[in-house]
Amino acid sequence: MASLQAHLRQAQHNESLVQQLLASLEYKDWIITVTFYAAIHYVEAAFFQNPKIVHTETSITPNYPGGYHGYRSDMILQHYSEIYPSYHKLYQQSRIARYLYFRAERKFLEKPIQENFSESDVKSFSQKDLATIRQSLNF
Amino acid sequence: MGIVFYQSDVTMPYAMPRMPDLENAVLKFLVHKIKTEQAYAEKETVQYYSEIAGVYSYLRETMGAISLEPLKFSTLFRQLEWLDILVGREEKVEADIEQRVERKVIDIFERIEQVFSIYVDEYLQRKRFLILTTNEKYEDELMDRLLITERDVRLQFKHIPLSFEYIPKLVETLGQVLNPNARLIWSRTLDGIPTSSFAASTT
Numbered sequence: 001m002a003s004l005q006a007h008l009r010q011a012q013h014n015e016s017l018v019q020q021l022l023a024s025l026e027y028k029d030w031i032i033t034v035t036f037y038a039a040i041h042y043v044e045a046a047f048f049q050n051p052k053i054v055h056t057e058t059s060i061t062p063n064y065p066g067g068y069h070g071y072r073s074d075m076i077l078q079h080y081s082e083i084y085p086s087y088h089k090l091y092q093q094s095r096i097a098r099y100l101y102f103r104a105e106r107k108f109l110e111k112p113i114q115e116n117f118s119e120s121d122v123k124s125f126s127q128k129d130l131a132t133i134r135q136s137l138n139f
Numbered sequence: 140m141g142i143v144f145y146q147s148d149v150t151m152p153y154a155m156p157r158m159p160d161l162e163n164a165v166l167k168f169l170v171h172k173i174k175t176e177q178a179y180a181e182k183e184t185v186q187y188y189s190e191i192a193g194v195y196s197y198l199r200e201t202m203g204a205i206s207l208e209p210l211k212f213s214t215l216f217r218q219l220e221w222l223d224i225l226v227g228r229e230e231k232v233e234a235d236i237e238q239r240v241e242r243k244v245i246d247i248f249e250r251i252e253q254v255f256s257i258y259v260d261e262y263l264q265r266k267r268f269l270i271l272t273t274n275e276k277y278e279d280e281l282m283d284r285l286l287i288t289e290r291d292v293r294l295q296f297k298h299i300p301l302s303f304e305y306i307p308k309l310v311e312t313l314g315q316v317l318n319p320n321a322r323l324i325w326s327r328t329l330d331g332i333p334t335s336s337f338a339a340s341t342t
Contacts, residue, residue: 048292065300067206073302077293085286092305093277102306117277124279 004048008139015134018126026123029097029113036094036126039087039133041078043072046137050079062105065096083136086129093117146215237266240296245325245335246267247288253281254307265300269321272275274307 002010015038021031041070047053053075054060060071069091076084096102096116100109168245241259248270258269274281281307287302325335 063264066302069298070263070265071304074300077290078297081290081294084290085283088286088289093282097187101209102304115276121277121279 002044004045007041007048008047011038011045011134011139012040012104014038015126015130017129022123024124025119025122028117028119032090032097032117032125033094036090038083039090039130040072042130042134042137042139043083044085045139046080047075065067068077069120080136085131086132089129089131147311190261191212215253236296236299240266240292240299240301241324243292243295248285249293249325251281251284251288253278256323258321260321262302265301265302267304269304269306269318272308276307278307278336325340 001025002029014034018031018034018038021027025031047055051053053063056068056075060068064071066073066136073091076087096109097113244259246259248257253272253274254270256269256271256274260269261265270285272281272285284301285305291302328334
């Protein structure tokens with residue numbers, strides 16, 4: 001299990017990369033993905049500080065409904081519901097950006113991912129959603 | 140599922156309970172509880188499992204003793220009757236909750252005009268709702284509305300493992316999913332008229 005500081009440093013490191021990528025907006029797909037990877041480390045850092053929550057990767061049962069992501073989703077709902085929409089937005093959209101398809105429907109994107117998201121969408125992921133997560137978790 | 144047992148008296152032989160039926164009933168109940176509630180294993184839930192496991196253990200021991208000492212059967216009968224009621228109720232409650240969740244999802248998501256149809260299936264032990272929308276590319280405001288709505292539904296049914304996926308109209312036919320296990324529970328027609336699988340739906 002990574003330490004609180006390790007999660008926080010990784011979150012800040014990823015967020016710093018997001019800022020660099022936002023300067024050109026050339027890699028929208030990676031902006032979305034790295035924004036989510038920053039969010040997930042802020043969330044795990046918050047879990048680390050919360051005695052009611054066990055660490056995701058090392059402590060949940062193997063058959064937990066929905067696996068790791070299901071567990072994070074449930075813990076966020078129960079303990080940090082104010083960040084639920086922002087976190088799930090980043091989780092879902094980064095998955096689409098990485099795999100170019102909608103899992104439930106097995107429907108693939110026909111256009112490049114760059115065309116699915118506007119510049120303002122991508123900026124909003126960082127400036128609105130990631131910021132909401134970080135500030136709500138007091139980091 | 141009902142398990143019928145007959146109590147012994149002096150004039151009639153009693154029908155021996157069938158161990159496999161009993162075990163299946165108890166195990167099915169336990170496995171289901173563990174699958175659905177392990178995720179939320181608070182102190183009370185652990186206590187609850189312990190009590191159920193205790194009853195199960197008691198039943199096994201008593202069943203083993205029955206063949207040697209039929210007089211214990213009246214005690215066992217009371218336990219089995221209780222268990223039968225419990226299992227039966229559990230199944231009914233489950234069905235009711237499933238319907239309540241689906242109705243709630245329909246009632247709340249149909250208010251979002253870009254939602255065209257709603258399917259449901261099961262994925263990774265979660266009841267999963269597939270929400271098909273009419274937008275042809277990502278729309279941030281719509282996604283905010285959908286996710287806030289999702290959170291509200293999930294907060295109302297905290298102890299049921301749910302998940303949601305949002306599928307925009309990117310290609311092919313609007314409102315159709317390819318997953319053969321998905322069940323359509325609500326759809327808006329091209330004229331915008333909603334239809335639901337629930338006869339008594341408020342739609």
